[in-house]
Amino acid sequence: MPRRAAQNWLRTRDPGLASVRRAGRVALVACTGFYAARYGLGNDVAAIYALFGAIATGGMSFVPGTPRERARTLLAVLPLAAALVTLGTLLGAHSWTAALGMFGVGFLVSFAGVGAPRLGGLAGGLQAFYILACFPPYAPATLGARLAGLATGVVLMAAAEMWLLPDTPPGRYADRLAGAAALAAGTLRTLAEGRSPPSGSPERLLTASRELRLSRVPEDERPTSASARHRALCQGAAYMTHLLAQTRQLTQDARDAPDVRDPATARLLRASATACHDAALGLSGRGPAPSDAPYTAAAADFEAHRVRPPAWGTDSTAVVRGGALALDIAHTGTCLVTAVRIALGAPVPPDPTPPAERPGPFWYAGRPTLALYACRLRSHLTPRSVYFQNAVRIALALAAARLIVGALDLAHGLWALLATITVMGTSATGTRTALRPAFTGTLVGAAVVAVMLYTVGAHVAVYAFVLPFLYLLAFSAGPVLGMGWGQAFSTIAAAAAFAQLGPARPGLAAVRFTDVVIGGLTGALAGLLAWPRGGTGELRRACSRLLDQSTRAVTETIDTLTAGRTAGDALARTRLAWVIAGESYAQYAVERGAPDRTRPAERDWMAVLLAGNQVTTIGQSLLDHCAPGALAVWPLGAAHLRDAALRIRLSALPLTYEPRSRKPHPPPVEPRAPDTPTDRTVIADVFASSRGRPADPLPYYAVDAALWLTSLEGMVAAIRRTPDEPRTPVPG
Structure with a gap:
């Protein structure tokens, strides 16, 4: 019974055990590459880079998409990761050159994620590659071993994403939009047939509208890239939300005046229901891209019909009002169909927006993804952009931390910059929130490291045995128990890894804690001084x-x-x-x-x-x-x-x-x-x-x-x- 209770508790904290599976992949891949290079080839440099190659791309990064898409992304960024390691190796000769390179890498890698969520999710890991390479010892002759270890870790991590404890493919935002369209289609058909909608229809329509908000959508499901498909999905959701609101108004009116009916309005609602149904089929992959031809024809017929003045009676206001709402739904549905066709890659008519009023609502239709990505980059090259602000803050913090570490000649200064990445948020509040658990977790972990190094001493086999379990805890404890726990186990795991490369003294724990304090305070100060309100502000x-x-x-x-x-x-x-x-x-x-x-x-x-x-x-x-x-x-x-x-x-x-x-x-x-x-x-x-x-x-x-x-x-x-x-x- 306690075992079942523990499993239920874990599944409550980690639905689907996604974090545990991810931690297992990272731990197995990181330790496999590390052991193969350290004990198989006897190359400590390759061992460290194989270890960090897996940790940076698997543990420090979040790549949305299916397992196959994540694997392709990791392989695609391998040349970029190699370039960053090469750059860090060459600029690591002096602290000031390393800091200048750190500023450029920090800004460019962070800002590049403005229109590419997968690249943005890899920002922390890519920065870690440069950080690792730009610290002493300055040894350009080891560049080959560094790149070999890096490639080993990244390739193994890509393979593990597909075949080792693979995650369940994330949901699709298109399916959410399809569900809302199907609900609207059913409600509109009921209204067109003159039947009373179910008692819970307004609440269901409101719930469907709220579920389209990005704040209610998991991170790996959000359409936030610069591609035409993602832009169309977001715009289609805006049109769908308005269509649901107007449909909800019609259901409330039908409940208040159940005997008011207009045949022309019913025909228009029936056409709207058909269009929403076709949009739902296209978005869910069960049908072709919808066409707005019948939709547009029905709206044109209704507009031609309604210009005739009604025979005014007691229900005329309700009839006219219902017709206007139905026509608004039809016009909104036309825009929805266009957005759905763009999302599905189907052709759309040329932009009818007059030149003086352009860009029109669908200006991005038919444009290549790279052109749209470049357009988004240009639009965010301004201090008013949150992406620009965040990239500058991170770049300043990392460069400052690198200068401080170089000036103080701190041993293992790598951990200072990794701590800076850990605590940096897009606002001062987010940075302060991360600072306390980072310090607390590192302090607790450092205390355990001191005891471990003192008691275990030079018995390398003990460190090799516990390393996989420590990394499993390091990458699963954070999402399940909180950031402090993850930081504590990461501190212990890092000490166990480096203890296998050379003699380690208990004083290493104090060095690690000092580095984290310096890096954390540097990140917090940068977050407080540079655009402290972040995305919310x-x-x-x-x-x-x-x-x-x-x-x-x-x-x-x-x-x-x-x-x-x-x-x-x-x-x-x-x-x-x-x-x-x-x-x-x-x-x-x-x-x-x-x-x-x-x-x-x-x-x-x-x-x-x-x-x-x-x-x-x-x-x-x-x-x-x-x-x-x-x-x-x-x-x-x-x-x-x-x-x-x-x-x-x-x-x-x-x-x-x-x-x-x-x-x-x-x-x-x-x-x-x-x-x-x-x-x-x-x-x-x-x-x-x-x-x-x-x-x-x-x-x-x-x-x-x-x-x-x-x-x-x-x-x-x-x-x-x-x-x-x-x-x-x-x-x-």
Whole structure:
């Protein structure tokens, strides 16, 4: 019974025993290469590099993907690892040359991961190769042995990824998106058939929307690379989230007014359900890439049908509102289908965005991955980029640690720089959080090392016997028990390895602890002085800017449509702010690590991005279809639209400043009064005033504008709440 309880406890801490299997692979490969070179070939240099080759690529790195993909990645970076070892060997003659090289390597390796998650996951290991080679002894003549040992460790690690305790292939983000599309398809089909949706449909739609957020997705499943496929998956998730929200609104309306039906709306919903179903099949690999031709035709037919003024009755407002929501779902679904086709590698039509408004939403379609990667690198070459900030911080910390170690002539100074890598985060808070367990674990491990070296002495066979078990504990204890435990066992394992290469005295424990303290403090100081807020601080700033530009664009668009004012560049500025905020959110999701439901985000950042996306897409559509002042023919409805836009602007103002100061500010407007005009009020006013008017689509654009503002008001309300607060639908 205790054994079963221990297994259950371990599986709770390490689902699927992924960390234990990974630790087993690293321990077996590292020790196999080390023993073969040390005792088989009698070459200590090759033994150390074979050991570190496996540890750096298996223990210090995180490479997402399937076992086969990880193996290919390790083999692909082997030439780069060899170049770093060569560079470190040549620059290790002097401390200042080694430090300069350390700064360049630290920055370039860290920054290169901006659009390549696999390369970013290998950053720590690649830096370790240069670190190991740039420390004394300066021996260029041993470069051949170093490279041979390195190749042995990396190749063995690549083979182990496929054949030795291989991990279960990670989930696919495309399957999450496919599941959400299938759920939307089923709900839309139910609504089209006039049947009442199941009682839990709104909650299921909301849950599916939340599960698309990157903060809820495991690290090895997140589509964060610069490739067109990953960009399309992220953009498709944004469209899917809005489609789910509008579908949820339709289900709530159907529950409130179950007898209201419109055949034209039902046909459009049926086409939308078919398109979502086809998208789900394509994303899951059970069908071809979806086509938007039937979808587009159904939307065009509906728009042609709805320009005829309705015979106004008691249910007319509900019919018009339901049709507008269905048309919004159709247009959103068209964008979703385009994103899915890009993700699946299917051809898409040329970008219809006018040249003055480019780049369009799918500007990346058809571009090579290397070109998109270069584009992302260029866009992040700015101090406002979290990737740039993090790369500079790490480079400064590593270079400073290398200079300090060289100036003090510390023995085993390698551990100082490895400690710097260990404690460096993307924020000062993350660095401080890692500092204490790193010091505590090293101190405990050093104490055990002192006792071990004193009692075991020169009995090398004992160290050789316990080394695999120590490395197994070193790489499994951290994820299961905490960073301090991993650091303690790593200290003991390193001492056991080096004790097999030459005489080791108990004083080695004190040297190791001193090195870790110096490296840890250097990393903490760099993290405190250089952009201490990291990804979270930059995300607050980017989302603050996006909210500000978005609400300006809303008021500018509504003023243009209802008062005839000239449209400015607010929508263009919102597009740029949306791109920057999206990149910051991707980095923030990486910084938070694996999903943790007990550690919710301080703000619903995804809702900010969704609001920005809706402002740009629907706002531009309204401006494209309506001349300036076109909606002024309905004075009361136009006034309601301007009031709603202003209310959104004022409600979002505290959020645009709160992320910068972190201080709560009272809202500048009173809570929404129960008698505040809603989109239903605008619909009733527009069509009551349009009797006898020739058939044209203009009244429906007023309806679309009203629903757009209602949707944005709900998003702002969601942003104002903390993510763990319950969501309630916005009235109207």
